[in-house]
Amino acid sequence: MVNMTDREQLHREGYVLLRRAIPAEWLDDLRAVFDAGVKPSDQWPVPRGMDCRHSLLDLDSTVQAVCRLPQLLTVVGELIAERFFLSQVEGREPLAGGGQQQLHRDLSAQRPGDMVAALAYFDDYGPENGATRIVPGSHRPAPGEPPFDFNDESRSVRLAGSAGDILVFDVDLVHAGSLNSVGARRRSILISYFSEVLYASHLETLNLRNIRMDTSERFDPSNFALGSKAASQSTDRSIDKLISFSS
């Protein structure tokens, strides 16, 4: 039975970690696609940070299939709560001795909740190889709450998990990449989903963001709603296990 509790928790915490959401048999292919697409910083329209590998892989069919996993689309639809599209996907991996970011928000565009990000991990991740940090609940400050101090790590949680996990979060959630101190691989794709009302502005920055894939497909949250027949039939997990929070 689902799932008001999960839904409420998702909106309260601003994120969910979908454990082993990517079919295990896709992972070798995804890692190879990542490695084949790596481009040095100066080959991107806007130069990238030097302490991470960035991979151009948005045309790959398995990557596209990850972006459309029903479990993932269900959570994205719940967060955006109106028709949305896949805006961007690119590979990201902190290099040995790099990857440390200050806590930050990626920032919604026109209203809170109109953009959602997902990080899908192709390798196991944890404190030593640059796991993502998040601050649960930080996406919707309470009225009158002082501005978030991005140097304050006291509420940050460092994630850990397995290849195939997908972190899905509201872009206003405070988060950051972390130092890869040992250099173990931490390949991931960073996926962006936008409300369809943002499509015109998305088109204006396609080239700057090096987006080559077709972004015309629309996803309707009602087709993926938590507890819907479509969502439960399209995954081999029962719907009440759809969401599992890391805390």
Ligand SMILES: O=C(O)CCC(=O)C(=O)O
């Ligand atoms: O790779 C990560 O763990 C987080 C990346 C991130 O927050 C960003 O690029 O804005």
